[in-house]
Amino acid sequence: TSVDKANVLETFQFWKDVVTEVHAQYPDIELDHMYVDNAAMQLVKAPKKFDVLFTGNMFGDILSDAAAMLTGSIGMLPSASLNAKGQGLYEPSHGSAPDIAGKGVANPLATILSAAMMLRFSLNQEEAASRIERAVQSVLEQGLRTPDIYSEGTKKVGTTEMGEAVVAALRAQ
Incomplete structure (x- = not known):
């Protein structure tokens, strides 16, 4: 469209x-x-x-x-701007959010998922991209949530803890 x-x-x-x-x-x-x-x-x-x-x-x-x-949050959206050769700029769709910088409350998942997009679309590393996406899915299934996506019945974590949980899920694969 x-x-x-x-x-x-x-x-x-x-x-x-x-x-x-x-x-x-x-x-x-x-x-x-x-x-x-x-x-x-x-x-x-x-x-x-x-x-x-x-x-x-x-x-x-x-x-x-x-x-x-x-x-649920702009913190969940990866993005890519690609040229005809598949080269791109990969970044979360949100901005820099200076109002929360250094507070440990930012959601790192859009950045992590943007890296998965880079692996898939520019570096032709489908399996590596899929591993990252599965790790993020696993962490979400465990109920971990940064403040922007937190809801009752889930566990609120900070930026570092969320990132470390994704790394642990990657290692567990």
Whole structure:
């Protein structure tokens, strides 16, 4: 789904035209267009409707923050910006969060999962990526939670403890 605001901003008509033109080279991929306000609503209403959302940085930043709440927290979302050669910039989708820096409450899982994406998409290390993802899943199944995803019945841990638990789960595999 290509997301734009062509009904209000002329520059997005250019976006839409280019996306449509490039899409013609990939007829096996389904393409639809959606205005960003509707995309935000649909993302909350029916997130499984989407496979890939394709948009510019500004709308992508807004939509990824909204989508984060589908996982429980922005601290759970890895991300990648890839070029045609598979080279990329891998980072959690959240920002630096200077307000919680040094407090031991940040969720390291998005960073860890971003490393798994790097292994998979840029370094062709599928098994290593899968091991990391299984370790994260194992830690979550154990009930460990940083404050952003904590709920009653789970164990609240800090940044370091969560990271160490993932390392221990990796070693246990």
